[in-house]
Amino acid sequence: MTTIGGFSYTIPMSPTVFRAGNYRFYFFSREEERIHIHVVSPDGEAKFWIEPIISLVTYTGFSKRQLTRLQKLVEEHKSEIIKAWKKHFKA
Numbered sequence: 040m041t042t043i044g045g046f047s048y049t050i051p052m053s054p055t056v057f058r059a060g061n062y063r064f065y066f067f068s069r070e071e072e073r074i075h076i077h078v079v080s081p082d083g084e085a086k087f088w089i090e091p092i093i094s095l096v097t098y099t100g101f102s103k104r105q106l107t108r109l110q111k112l113v114e115e116h117k118s119e120i121i122k123a124w125k126k127h128f129k130a
Contacts, residue, residue, distance in 0.1 A: 053066065053067050053068065054123070061082075062080045062109065064078050064113070066123075066127070068127070073088065074124050075087060083099050083100020085097065085101055085109055086098070090121075095110065
């Protein structure tokens with residue numbers, strides 16, 4: 040259980056959906072309603088919208104080559120991301 044600002048949470052605040060190499064794909068609880076995924080590694084961070092189409096929202100530190108690879112990974116795991124999102128947020 041996590042306590043933040045006097046509130047207790049039994050769900051992870053930033054659950055990992057999957058990992059690929061040094062990349063961790065996750066989302067923040069209570070950030071926003073639109074389905075999206077964050078990616079972090081020692082090289083940088085990025086955020087992708089999942090719907091209506093997969094698109095890069097923001098990034099820092101990653102090269103164009105890394106961003107292309109990350110987008111492909113998000114595309115390959117789209118159904119897994121959506122399923123994890125719906126399970127986590129009880130949507």
